[in-house]
Amino acid sequence: MSGFIGDWHALLILVVAGFLPNEVWRWAGLWFGSGVDEGSEVLVWVRAVATAILAGVISQILVQPPGALATVPELLRYGAVAAGFAAFMLARRSTFAGVACGEIVLLAGKWWLG
Amino acid sequence: MPLPPLESPQWKNRFRAFAWGMSAVGTTVLALVLFATYLGIGALAHDTHFSLGWALASTLLIWAGPAQIILISTLGSGATVVQAAVAVTLSAIRLFPMVVSVLPMLRTPQTKRRHLILATHFIAVTLWVECYRLLPRVPRGSRIAFVHGLGCGLVIVCMIATTLGYQLAANLPPLFAAAILMLTPLAFLLSTARNCKEISDVLALVLGLALYPVVAMFHTGVDVLISGMAAGSIAYGVHRWRRRSA
Numbered sequence: 011m012s013g014f015i016g017d018w019h020a021l022l023i024l025v026v027a028g029f030l031p032n033e034v035w036r037w038a039g040l041w042f043g044s045g046v047d048e049g050s051e052v053l054v055w056v057r058a059v060a061t062a063i064l065a066g067v068i069s070q071i072l073v074q075p076p077g078a079l080a081t082v083p084e085l086l087r088y089g090a091v092a093a094g095f096a097a098f099m100l101a102r103r104s105t106f107a108g109v110a111c112g113e114i115v116l117l118a119g120k121w122w123l124g
Numbered sequence: 125m126p127l128p129p130l131e132s133p134q135w136k137n138r139f140r141a142f143a144w145g146m147s148a149v150g151t152t153v154l155a156l157v158l159f160a161t162y163l164g165i166g167a168l169a170h171d172t173h174f175s176l177g178w179a180l181a182s183t184l185l186i187w188a189g190p191a192q193i194i195l196i197s198t199l200g201s202g203a204t205v206v207q208a209a210v211a212v213t214l215s216a217i218r219l220f221p222m223v224v225s226v227l228p229m230l231r232t233p234q235t236k237r238r239h240l241i242l243a244t245h246f247i248a249v250t251l252w253v254e255c256y257r258l259l260p261r262v263p264r265g266s267r268i269a270f271v272h273g274l275g276c277g278l279v280i281v282c283m284i285a286t287t288l289g290y291q292l293a294a295n296l297p298p299l300f301a302a303a304i305l306m307l308t309p310l311a312f313l314l315s316t317a318r319n320c321k322e323i324s325d326v327l328a329l330v331l332g333l334a335l336y337p338v339v340a341m342f343h344t345g346v347d348v349l350i351s352g353m354a355a356g357s358i359a360y361g362v363h364r365w366r367r368r369s370a
Contacts, residue, residue, distance in 0.1 A: 024182055027195055027199070028192070031191070031216050035220045039221075039224045040237060040244045056221065059352055060217055060356070061218075061325055063332065066332050070336055073336070073340065076168055078171060090306065091310065105315050113306060
């Protein structure tokens with residue numbers, strides 16, 4: 011067990027920093043859910059902050075890429091995302107078309123650069 | 125596989141309802157996006173030196189892609205457990221309105237709160253969207269069993285993708301490993317952009333992308349939090365201002 015998951019410390023971190031912070035909000039929805047109006051102003055703000063945090067994480071992966079992605083030049087990373095987004099818009103907001111196009115640009119660019 | 129009509133007596137069988145829920149995974153394009161995302165998460169976990177078991181446990185226990193990416197990337201970049209927990213907590217607030225809007229579709233007058241605990245755990249963006257699409261075609265009494273099947277099916281797909289992504293990142297040449305890691309930002313950016321309904325959502329996305337590199341120059345350790353709170357609040361402010369001037 012310890013070899014597969016890591017030590018108990020890693021698992022504890024997963025529970026404390028990963029499982030509980032998520033589950034707390036799900037439980038809160040289960041317990042207090044009936045009292046919250048779906049269109050309330052607080053939820054508009056919450057959704058905006060949650061979206062912006064996610065955008066920050068996307069930005070973080072692109073600007074300070076982990077592992078193998080760091081071998082791809084900066085401009086090619088941004089170019090691939092821009093191409094993916096353009097394809098997404100052109101294909102009437104198809105996530106699949108956008109992801110496929112971004113990946114093709116990344117692979118082609120990296121192959122071309124050698 | 126098409127679902128039987130609402131009045132069909134076959135729905136009375138809970139196992140059938142569960143199986144139909146599970147097979148509904150094959151009818152959604154979002155399962156593909158989810159698969160791509162979890163390939164990326166598996167690869168990310170590998171490249172930030174987490175074990176495969178840990179990555180699988182995170183998929184099973186957290187069951188929210190953005191939270192997993194935030195947890196893995198913040199811990200991987202040297203943040204403390206407390207900083208990671210705060211960032212994940214803030215990203216998870218969006219689960220609250222999702223749960224609040226899905227549960228009324230599952231409830232019957234006989235439903236107890238404990239019957240909904242597992243279904244609540246499965247609620248994340250994909251299940252939330254699919255519930256709106258599929259549940260009107262499921263009789264109310266069978267919906268919890270159906271959602272359990274749908275949730276289990278999606279979790280299984282993602283566990284397979286996590287394993288594949290992890291193994292691929294370990295064994296592929298750097299070119300393909302980079303391509304798999306790229307799936308994460310692409311899939312998240314585009315699926316978030318797809319969900320943007322109001323001007324506040326669009327602004328939050330654009331400002332959030334742009335502000336992070338600026339805040340990151342200060343190396344606070346909670347860069348994602350600061351840029352996210354700032355960008356989200358500005359977006360909300362614009363939404364308020366437009367509503368008042370309209």
